[in-house]
Amino acid sequence: MNLTLSEQWLTMSLMLLSGIGMGVVFDGYRVVSHELRFAKxxxxxxxxxxxxxxxxVVFQVLSAGNNGEVRAYVFLGLALGVIVYFLLLSRAVIATVRWTIGAVRYLIGLFIRLFHIFIIRPLLILYKLCKVLLGFLLALTIFCYKIVLQLIRPFWLLTRWMFRPLLRPLMNWLMPIVARWRLGEKAANVANKTAAWWKRTFGRKP
Structure with a gap:
């Protein structure tokens, strides 16, 4: 298919821009890989x-410009674009990419510092305050507990002295009742039955 002169110039201009774009991407990823220290x-x-x-990308651009026809001016446009880029724009693009990486690093560091100042540090201070407060409340509780024990002890001694004459008759009355329950014998019987079951089940004594 024969292209008009305007279509040929349009295709060549697109290839020129494609060559410049290739140079921009090439320098950009090279600078990024160097600054971020990618593995070799x-x-x-x-x-x-x-x-x-x-x-x-070049094939897609070429398809849009002249339906994918490869002509000499296509390579000429790409070569001119690459040459123009590396002669006129390469240093500026490299400096811009480095400045962008530095700006991103600075913003990330600033965000981390602000996060530490406004989030981490207040949480640490709150944790320390809670720790001190809980320690104080624990010490106060122990102190109050000891005071209460000291205050109650005389009343406890007095109460025990007052009810001591009643405890002995009460115990004398309860002991025969407890003895009739034969708790010791029942406990021994349960233990013997358990031991026998264990021996039958597992073949050895527990």
């Missing part, structure tokens, strides 16, 4: 992904 073994993989993506 990832660089060949990134290069391969870059060229695959660049080829796909």
């Amino acid at each position: 073994w990832t660089l060949p993989v990134l290069d391969l992904l870059y060229w695959a993506a660049a080829t796909l």
Whole structure:
């Protein structure tokens, strides 16, 4: 298919812009990989992904410009775009990318500092205050408990002295009743039955 002169110039202009875009992306990912210290073994993989993506994008642009026809002016436009970029724009793009990375790092550090100042530090202070308060309340509780014991002790001694004459007759009355219940014998019987069941079940004494 023959293209008009205007279509050819449009395609060449698109290829020129594509070459500039390829240079921008190339410098951008190189600076990012250097600043973020990517592992060396990832660089060949990134290069391969870059060229695959660049080829796909250029093909899409070429398809939109002249239905995918490959002509000499296509490569000429790409080459001119790359040359123009590296002669005129490369340093500015690299400086811009580095400044952007520095700005992002600064904002992240600022966010971390603000988070520490307004969130972490108040929580630590609140934790320390709660710890001190709980320690004070515990000490106060123990102190009050000791005071209450000291106050109650005389009344307890007095009450025990007053009811001591009644306790002995009460115990003399309860002991025969408890003896009739034969609690010791019943407990021994339960223990013997349990031991016998254990021996039958597991073949050994518990």
